Amino acid sequence: MDYSSWISTSLDLNINPQRVHEQVPKKEVESNILALGVKKCCVNVKEESEGALVEELKRVSAENKKLTEMLTEMCENYNALRSNLVEYMRKNPDKELSSSKKRKSEGSNNDSIPMGVSESSSTDEESCKKPKISRAYVRTEPSDTSLIVKDGYQWRKYGQKVTRDNPSPRAYFKCSFAPSCLVKKKVQRSVDDQSVLVATYEGEHNHPQPSQMEVTTGSNRCMTLDLTKSKSTTHSKNINPKIESPQVPQVLVEQMASSLTKDPNFRAALVAAISGKMLHNN
DNA sequence: CGCGTTTGACCAGCGC
DNA sequence: GCGCTGGTCAAACGCG
Numbered sequence: 001m002d003y004s005s006w007i008s009t010s011l012d013l014n015i016n017p018q019r020v021h022e023q024v025p026k027k028e029v030e031s032n033i034l035a036l037g038v039k040k041c042c043v044n045v046k047e048e049s050e051g052a053l054v055e056e057l058k059r060v061s062a063e064n065k066k067l068t069e070m071l072t073e074m075c076e077n078y079n080a081l082r083s084n085l086v087e088y089m090r091k092n093p094d095k096e097l098s099s100s101k102k103r104k105s106e107g108s109n110n111d112s113i114p115m116g117v118s119e120s121s122s123t124d125e126e127s128c129k130k131p132k133i134s135r136a137y138v139r140t141e142p143s144d145t146s147l148i149v150k151d152g153y154q155w156r157k158y159g160q161k162v163t164r165d166n167p168s169p170r171a172y173f174k175c176s177f178a179p180s181c182l183v184k185k186k187v188q189r190s191v192d193d194q195s196v197l198v199a200t201y202e203g204e205h206n207h208p209q210p211s212q213m214e215v216t217t218g219s220n221r222c223m224t225l226d227l228t229k230s231k232s233t234t235h236s237k238n239i240n241p242k243i244e245s246p247q248v249p250q251v252l253v254e255q256m257a258s259s260l261t262k263d264p265n266f267r268a269a270l271v272a273a274i275s276g277k278m279l280h281n282n
Numbered sequence: 283c284g285c286g287t288t289t290g291a292c293c294a295g296c297g298c
Numbered sequence: 299g300c301g302c303t304g305g306t307c308a309a310a311c312g313c314g
Binding site: 156157159160176 | 286287288289
Binding site: 158159161163164170172186 | 302303305308
């Protein structure tokens with residue numbers, strides 16, 4: 001299975017301050033510019049600057065439209081890929097499971113739900129006995145050999161093993177809040193795509209995230225389809241993704257928007273762009 | 283010196 | 299019962 005296609009959901013927006021006025025067609029920018037423009041017009045009505053603002057507004061609107069189209073296209077691609085993947089898994093039902101004789105509960109919980117995150121499908125009775133299990137796929141730099149997944153929580157590594165069905169080592173982590181928090185995490189590179197880390201979470205955190213910022217600022221990793229934060233990125237419970245929901249594209253959109261607005265680099269670029277535009281127009 | 287990581291040893295579940 | 303395998307432990311080690 002090749003993850004490289006469906007994981008490339010990044011908008012890849014260039015937030016370089018030098019170019020940001022061309023690359024960030026956010027409605028937020030538009031509204032800000034509008035608001036600023038109105039204020040400015042009230043104070044100092046110049047036909048010249050008014051014309052420039054109208055032109056700028058047109059340009060930003062066009063960019064916003066373009067971005068919307070890109071997003072629509074991306075969602076369509078996502079749905080197509082998802083369909084292909086479901087079809088593939090239907091045709092090869094034992095491809096993923098056949099390679100290992102699953103032990104204990106993991107076997108019944110790792111049924112391949114083919115997206116960025118899967119979740120335990122155990123019954124209510126089983127869920128009372130077994131910790132909730134979910135998966136997250138994280139794209140990393142191919143040259144990055146570490147098995148670190150920035151998910152906002154602090155983890156303590158307690159072991160590493162090379163498993164039979166995957167030449168890449170599997171790292172074992174416990175939540176650093178243990179023993180009060182018994183959540184465990186296993187991280188291993190995908191056997192099909194070495195640039196993809198597969199993080200398997202067991203259990204639920206009983207405490208808030210120590211650091212939300214690490215998710216977006218800690219590294220250059222691209223959290224691909226981390227639907228563990230699909231409901232709200234501000235909520236601490238983040239290990240119960242619902243990937244079967246037909247609203248997944250909307251979730252993706254929300255997550256991307258959330259990531260963008262939380263990204264300090266993006267915010268800085270936004271501020272620089274607006275400031276630069278204001279100075280330029282003055 | 284304290285804390286986190288590494289890594290070999292050990293344990294337990296499962297199939298034969 | 300034995301061997302294989304995944305998961306965990308804990309001493310050694312490194313780093314700040």
